[in-house]
Amino acid sequence: MVTIALYVPSETALPRKVDEAANGETCTHHIEETSCGPHHVLTFAGLPHSIDLVLRVIGESVRIPGAWATVGGQRMSSLVALWNRLDCYRQSLSQLDRSAYCRGKARELQALLGCVVLSCESPCQFVCPQCTAKGTAPTSLVHPETQMLLVFGEVEWCPNLVRPTQL
Secondary structure, eight states, X not given: OOEEEEEEETTSOOOHHHHHHHTSTTEEEEEEEETTEEEEEEEEEOTTTTHHHHHHHHHHHTTSTTOEEEXXXXXXXXXXXXXXXXXXXXXXXXXXXXXXXXXXHHHHHHHHHTOOOTTOOOSOTTTHHHHHHXXXXXXXXXXXHHHHHHHHTTOTTOTTOOOOOOO
């Protein structure tokens, strides 16, 4: 199960919608001392059930200075990056073959960017830009270079990335 935690500086008044979410069933809220000082911590567990709420809360928090998030304990580079990845995941939920949907989104981005790595079989649109910038093609989700790209692309948490078992 994917756990998302949103950190908002405690001296900041939570926006109304964020405060309402903090008192809901799918979110826990507490104050925590971080390396950046005390923060409100809103934790969401239960994707995809709570995805609409998480997206709404992140959208409300984007403009709060000092707000940040983690997914599965890994700090995300920005709330906007997280929102984009979660929105992509939300869009995939209506698809019968989510992995095929994700590969299709990656191919669309490759075409848009003019990708020159013809053998690229990127499993995700958020991995492809890093892949094409390096000129390498991910070949397997268990390959160490691909794992690194998934981490850099901040999508290794995504339930759509079904990894084969390693031998």
